[in-house]
Amino acid sequence: MMDMEHYYQPEIECASREQIRAWQDERLAKTVKRVYENVEFYKKRMDKQGIKPEDIQSTADLHKLPFVTKDDLRDAYPYGLLAAPLSDCVRIQSTSGTTGRRVVAFYTQHDIDLWEECCARAIAAAGGTKDDVVHVCYGYGLFTGGPGLNGGSHKVGSLTLPMSSGNTERQIQFMCDLGSTILCCTPSYAAYLAESIHERGLQDKIKLKAGIFGAEAWTEEMRQDIERMLGIKAYDIYGLTEISGPGVSFECSEQTGMHINEDHFIAEVINPETGEVLPDGEKGELVFTSITKEAFPLIRYRTRDICILSHKKCSCGRTHVKMTKPLGRSDDMLIVKGVNVFPSQIETVLLNQGYPANYQIIVDRQHNSDTIEVQVEMTQEMFSDNAGVVTEREKKLVDALKAMLGIYVKVNLVNPKTIARSEGKAVRIIDKRNLYQG
Amino acid sequence: MTVKQISVFVENKAGKLAELTEYLHQHEIDMRALSIAETQDFGIVRMIVNDTYKTSCILKEAGYVASITPVLAVEMPDEPGSLFKILKMLGDGGINLEYMYAFLTRKEATAYMVLRVEDNEKAIDILSKKGIHMISQEGIAGL
Numbered sequence: 001m002m003d004m005e006h007y008y009q010p011e012i013e014c015a016s017r018e019q020i021r022a023w024q025d026e027r028l029a030k031t032v033k034r035v036y037e038n039v040e041f042y043k044k045r046m047d048k049q050g051i052k053p054e055d056i057q058s059t060a061d062l063h064k065l066p067f068v069t070k071d072d073l074r075d076a077y078p079y080g081l082l083a084a085p086l087s088d089c090v091r092i093q094s095t096s097g098t099t100g101r102r103v104v105a106f107y108t109q110h111d112i113d114l115w116e117e118c119c120a121r122a123i124a125a126a127g128g129t130k131d132d133v134v135h136v137c138y139g140y141g142l143f144t145g146g147p148g149l150n151g152g153s154h155k156v157g158s159l160t161l162p163m164s165s166g167n168t169e170r171q172i173q174f175m176c177d178l179g180s181t182i183l184c185c186t187p188s189y190a191a192y193l194a195e196s197i198h199e200r201g202l203q204d205k206i207k208l209k210a211g212i213f214g215a216e217a218w219t220e221e222m223r224q225d226i227e228r229m230l231g232i233k234a235y236d237i238y239g240l241t242e243i244s245g246p247g248v249s250f251e252c253s254e255q256t257g258m259h260i261n262e263d264h265f266i267a268e269v270i271n272p273e274t275g276e277v278l279p280d281g282e283k284g285e286l287v288f289t290s291i292t293k294e295a296f297p298l299i300r301y302r303t304r305d306i307c308i309l310s311h312k313k314c315s316c317g318r319t320h321v322k323m324t325k326p327l328g329r330s331d332d333m334l335i336v337k338g339v340n341v342f343p344s345q346i347e348t349v350l351l352n353q354g355y356p357a358n359y360q361i362i363v364d365r366q367h368n369s370d371t372i373e374v375q376v377e378m379t380q381e382m383f384s385d386n387a388g389v390v391t392e393r394e395k396k397l398v399d400a401l402k403a404m405l406g407i408y409v410k411v412n413l414v415n416p417k418t419i420a421r422s423e424g425k426a427v428r429i430i431d432k433r434n435l436y437q438g
Numbered sequence: 439m440t441v442k443q444i445s446v447f448v449e450n451k452a453g454k455l456a457e458l459t460e461y462l463h464q465h466e467i468d469m470r471a472l473s474i475a476e477t478q479d480f481g482i483v484r485m486i487v488n489d490t491y492k493t494s495c496i497l498k499e500a501g502y503v504a505s506i507t508p509v510l511a512v513e514m515p516d517e518p519g520s521l522f523k524i525l526k527m528l529g530d531g532g533i534n535l536e537y538m539y540a541f542l543t544r545k546e547a548t549a550y551m552v553l554r555v556e557d558n559e560k561a562i563d564i565l566s567k568k569g570i571h572m573i574s575q576e577g578i579a580g581l
Contacts, residue, residue: 380503383445383447383505385443387476387482413479413480414449416503
C-alpha cells in the first residue's frame with residue numbers, strides 16, 4: 001500500500017497549470033521591472049537590446065531577455081547584481097570552488113523564508129512531518145546545503161539535528177541515540193555512512209526512513225545501494241547558490257525526476273550553442289529565472305547543467321514541471337566531493353608552481369567517495385637527484401591545489417610526453433565515474 | 439676527485455624500471471654502481487656508468503628526465519668498521535651527507551661507497567688528509 005503523499009504547501013504544489021502560469025506571468029513582469037530600475041547591469045543589457053520592462057508582460061516574452069552567465073556573476077562581485085538595499089539583506093551564501101573570484105548571493109529575510117519553504121516541500125515530499133528527526137550532515141557555513149535543509153526542517157517543524165559534515169562516529173551515535181528518521185547529505189556521504197553503520201553492525205539500531213541527497217551527481221545504482229543498505233527511500237534534491245540553494249527542485253514519491261518550484265523559478269531548456277529555447281522532452285541546458293527573490297534575482301541564468309523537462313502528469317499530485325537529474329555539463333566543470341572544480345583552476349596552480357600546463361585530471365569514485373588525481377609531466381627544472389627535494393616540491397603543489405580548490409588532489413608525476421594528446425591537444429579530463437546516464 | 443652520477447626520474451608503475459634497464463642494455467651501457475630512491479609516487483634511479491656522456495644523450499633522446507651530479511666514490515677495506523671511520527671523519531668535519539650507497543667490484547677485499555655530500559671540495563680535503571683514497575672518473579672505467 002502506498003503511503004499517503006505529504007505536502008508542505010498543497011495549494012501551491014498541486015495548483016492548476018493555469019494558476020502557476022498566472023503566478024509566473026505576474027511575478028516575472030514585476031521582477032523584470034524591478035531589476036531594470038534597481039540594477040545597472042540589467043538596465044544596460046536591456047537598453048543595449050532595446051528591451052523595455054513593459055515589453056515583458058508574461059512568460060511568453062521571457063525569451064526576449066538576454067542570458068546571465070557565471071562570468072557575469074563573477075564580474076559583478078560582490079554587489080553588482082544586488083537588487084535590494086544592502087541594509088535589507090540579512091545573509092550571504094557563496095559557491096564552492098574558486099578562491100579568486102567567488103560568487104556571492106544575497107538574501108533578505110523574505111528570500112530566506114521562501115528558500116526554506118522550498119526545502120520544506122522537499123522534506124515533506126520525503127515523508128517528513130513534525131514528528132520526524134531530520135539529520136542534516138551537509139556542510140554549514142557559506143555552502144547552502146546545511147543552512148537550506150536546516151531551515152526547511154524548522155519550517156516543517158521536525159526536530160532538526162544540525163550535524164554538519166564529518167565526524168562519522170558522532171553522526172552514527174546521534175543517529176542511533178536520537179532516532180534520526182530523515183538523513184540529508186551528499187549521496188556519497190550517505191553511502192559512506194551506510195557502510196560504516198554496517199561495519200559496526202548497527203543497522204538494527206537506526207530508525208531512518210528516508211534520505212534527501214544532493215549537491216553532486218549520483219547514479220540509479222547508487223540510489224538502490226543506499227536504499228537497500230539503510231532500508232530507506234532515497235530522494236534527489238537539486239539547487240544552486242545563484243538561484244537560492246537546495247530545493248530549487250526535489251523528488252516526490254514517484255522518484256522519476258525533480259519537481260521545480262515553479263512559483264519561484266521559471267525553468268527553460270535551451271540549446272547551449274544557439275541559445276534557442278527547446279520544447280518539452282528535449283535535452284539541453286537548464287536556464288532559471290528567479291521571480292520572487294528580493295535581494296538577488298537572476299534573469300535567465302545559465303546553469304550549464306544539461307537536463308530534460310517534462311510536464312507529464314505526476315502520480316504524486318504535484319503539478320509543477322519535472323526535470324531529470326543533470327545529464328552532463330555544457331562546460332568543463334567537474335563536481336568532486338560536492339565541490340566545483342574547473343580545469344583552468346588546476347592549470348593556474350601548475351603554472352604558478354613552475355610545472356608545465358600539460359596535465360590530465362583523473363576523477364574516480366572509490367567506495368562511493370570521489371577521488372581526484374592530477375598527472376603532471378616531470379621537467380628538468382623540477383627534477384633533482386635528491387628524492388626529498390622532489391617530494392617537497394610535490395607537496396608544495398598539493399598544498400597549492402588544496403588552497404585553490406578546497407579539496408585534496410593527489411599529484412602524480414609522470415615522464416615527459418606521456419600524457420595522451422589527441423590532435424595535438426591534450427585530453428584534460430578523464431572522469432571514470434560515469435555519473436551522467438541517459 | 440669526483441665521479442659523475444646519473445639520476446633518472448622513473449614513474450612508480452610496473453615495468454618502468456625494467457623498461458629503463460632494457461633501454462640501457464640495448465645501448466650497451468655498463469653500470470658500475472646503482473641505487474634507487476623510491477617514494478610512494480616515483481623513483482629516482484642513481485647510477486654510475488662506464489660512459490656518462492653517451493648515457494646522458496640516449497636518455498634525453500628517449501624523453502627521460504635525468505641529471506648529472508658529481509659524487510665521491512670512496513675506496514675502503516672490506517672489513518667491519520670501515521664505513522664508520524669514514525662517516526666519523528665527515529661528521530667531525532661538519533660535512534652533511536645527503537645519501538650514500540655501496541658497491542663492490544672484482545677487486546678483492548675492497549669495497550666502495552658513493553657519497554653525495556653538500557660540499558664535495560671540503561669532503562675531499564678532509565678525506566684525503568686522512569689518507570682515504572677516492573676513485574676518479576677514469577678510475578671507474580677501469581674497475
